[in-house]
Amino acid sequence: MSGTPRDIRTTWRRWIYAIPARLKAIFRTRRVEEDLDDELAFHVAMQTRANAQEGMTEGEAYRQARVEIGGVEQVKERSRDVRPLRWARDAMQDVRYGLRGLRKTPRFTIAAVLTVVLGVGANATIFSVLNPLLFKPLPYPEPDRIVNVFRTSPQSDRWPHSMANYLDHRARNTVFEHLAALMWENASFADPGQPAERLFELRTTGNFFALFGVAPLMGRAFTDADDHDGAEPVVVLSYGFWQRRFNGDPGIVGRSMRLDGRTATVIGVMPRDFEYPLFWGSIDVWRPFAASAELRQNRGNNYLREFGRLKPGVTADQADDVMKAIGKQILAENTTLDQRESMRIESLHIVNPAMRRISMFAFGLTFLVLLIACVNLANLQLARTAARAREFAIRGAIGGGKGRLLRQSLTDSLVLSVIGGSIAIPLSFWCTRLIATQQFADLPGVRVTLEPITLAFAFVCAVVTGLIFGAVPAWLASRADLNDVLKQNPQSMTAGRGPQRFRQGLIVAEIAFALIILAGAVSLVRGLQRITAVDPGWRPDGVLTARVSLDGPNYSRLETRRAFFETLRDRVAELPGMSRVAVASSSVPTMPFNSSTTFRVEGREEPVLAYNERVTPQYFDTLGIPLRRGRLFTADDRAGRTPVMVINETMARTLFPHDDPIGKRIGFRGTNPNWREVVGVVGDVTFPSFAASLSVDTAFEVYQPLAQTVIGGANILLRTTREADAVASDLQRVVATLDRDVPVYGLITGRAAEERQTANLRLLANVLGGFALLGLVLAAVGIFGVVSYSTAQRAGELGMRMALGARQSVVLWLVLRQGVALTMIGSGVGLAGGLGLGRVLSSVMPNLPAPELLIMVGAFTFMVAVALAAFSIPAWKASKTNPMLVLRHE
């Protein structure tokens, strides 16, 4: 308020008067307005009388009095400005006024609201789906201090570690508060008298819980003291498992469980949030490694994931340097290790970097859709502002401040945004639910939900959209010359050179954006199709597979395991309807084989990395992998006979381009190569690389007879004509007769396994396709709307031309000419943008085939066709109008 009060006493006293005055101004607006009218009327009356006394005529005296006051309405406006909450009253009025305006122009309202709904809805939905994957930190204290530690080699930069290496890393590093190692495992859990159940477990080092920094819900978590050979076996339960299997029994701590045929004591239960299946997969129990002395010295088997918690103040880059140095030391000390290996620190994200990049890319495309929506709205609003030019001019002339008018435009836009947003939010809620239940149903724990942050995001989208598309037309309108407009020239606002350029620019932008989205989505979808359409090299139809785990001390001997699997295979083969039965170390090859090994080829210096799959003789027939040369395994390829192997075509062709691969010898690295003779060459099995974390280690595949190798858990694979359900119960029964402690699980048909792998790809393709379509529809609607409007504006001129004898075709061309030019410019820009996007795409996803020129040309042609259609419909309509009608209207 006025002046700066310098005395406390005066400040409080004035409120005695100020508060009632303000309350009245706020709550009794009508009364205050009447008072204002009366007060000014009184002033004018007094002044009129005074003027008359000075000798003016009565009319002149009155007129002069009104002039002197500077316009009664203007004074009122300025007086209203000093009242409190002026903005709120104005806003209310603007909103009411805006709503009334929208009701009067239903077609504009529907188009605009629909645009907001589609643009914002798509963004909110995709944000909901991607938010937990991309932006949410892991639910652990100071998650940015937790990092992955990977081993790298020329083949991959995400390799696991051996136990001995891990122990060295842990002992030598100076950068981690904790460095833990873990592996995903399966445990067999058998309560007396119940069928064995397979559990998902994490075997971890003792410092695991300390690293992740979450206290147990009940009991205690294990520590390093529980993690040594010979320690009392302990187990920590996940919340989900505790609820599911023990109904949340509060007395669970201290109970014992039979795990892998041994007894372990339950020492604690972790809180629900700790599981975070999105990152870990579903986990039932955690157990310490309690590694034996022998295991602790093992440097050859790499199966450990390492996680570190950085010391406060240590950056990931510093840790990276330190770990690289330690890795180098270890290599120098152990010359049998592959000397090309190194170490790498990667910050912890829920999804791997490649998937992150793809998701970001999809997100970018959605954003482009929103951009098109904005352009559309700006265009629609521009047209509407033009139609309302006279109204605005009149309001300006009778005292509406320019700022006020600008605000009315913005309010209109915001009202539209809020209406659109409030439809878009429940809609995207529904879409999110649909995606969550349709696509992520079998991914445990992926909670795709619409959260407050998403709502906030959607709302910000809606509001920002509103401001963008409201501000520009309002600004243009505020620049218009009042006199021009009042002189019956409503087009002057938007038909002027500046605004017209602006509108053309919007159309060009719209066409360009739509083409970029189209090109991006089409090349991505085509790329995904080509990945999924790749011949897998085996025949999934009629194949069934299930996993059998042999865990615990009963199966610690290789011979016992081998014998179990061979008996199992024979028993299953006796079941009705089995045409082929095999046991293998990996499941059906919808994902890369479980392990890869560095081999050495006799007579060659450099090591060769190949997948290392262990199979029984009927494996190839079961999956339908064709033999190319030599022979497959037979029952005679047993322990004690000549060690043999079968390799795939690509490996044979690459390693032995000129010789017959049959009879060549391939062995292992280290002092004792254990040479194996190549006896056969089979067709390549192709993994859907895209789905499987985007990196396939190698194109080489080696198969060894199960009877001659080491194997832990295994998969049973069958080719059968029977239904999966019927086979499942048979399998359970067969396994139970062999050992009731052994769980059979994960029964799935080959086709289903394949579909599961490509589900994400198909989702991505559908989403992208949907966006492209959405962008295209929005752009077409936008172009159509704007061109219709501007053609309608020229109706008078066109009618005149036709009345004077211009032929229909001439008029048509007149309207189309501009459209063709704009389409060409827009498509050109879009094509360049699309090619640029292709570059980005191929750097983001190196596995993806490069965008084809044909696709770009196709997208270009399609876009031009859509744009020209959008131009010609209003043009054609204009050329059809009866000139007399137009002229009469004029």
Add this chain to the structure above:
Amino acid sequence: MSKPPDLVQGTLDLLLLKILALEPLHGWAIAQRLKQVSGDELQVSDGSLYPALHKLELAGWITAEWKTSELGRRAKFYSLTRAGRRYLDQETAHWQRLTSAISRVLALEES
């Protein structure tokens, strides 16, 4: 909003308070008094008067009352509140300090 031209910001408030310190007046009378006292030196449009009065009223420095005027019509009479009188004293003192300081500066002779 635009300020009355040729008036230092806030001085219109001061003038209005001073005029009302003498007697309660309605808007038109205030305008007359303002012209009469200041002559043509201070140009205050009648239009600026009312927003300024309403602002002072909302600030609690003056209060208003509807009374019958000399024309026999109801008019809105403004009068100074006690807080307004103290505020006027302060502002007057402040104004005088300010103007005398400015005068002293302007009186400096070039050497």
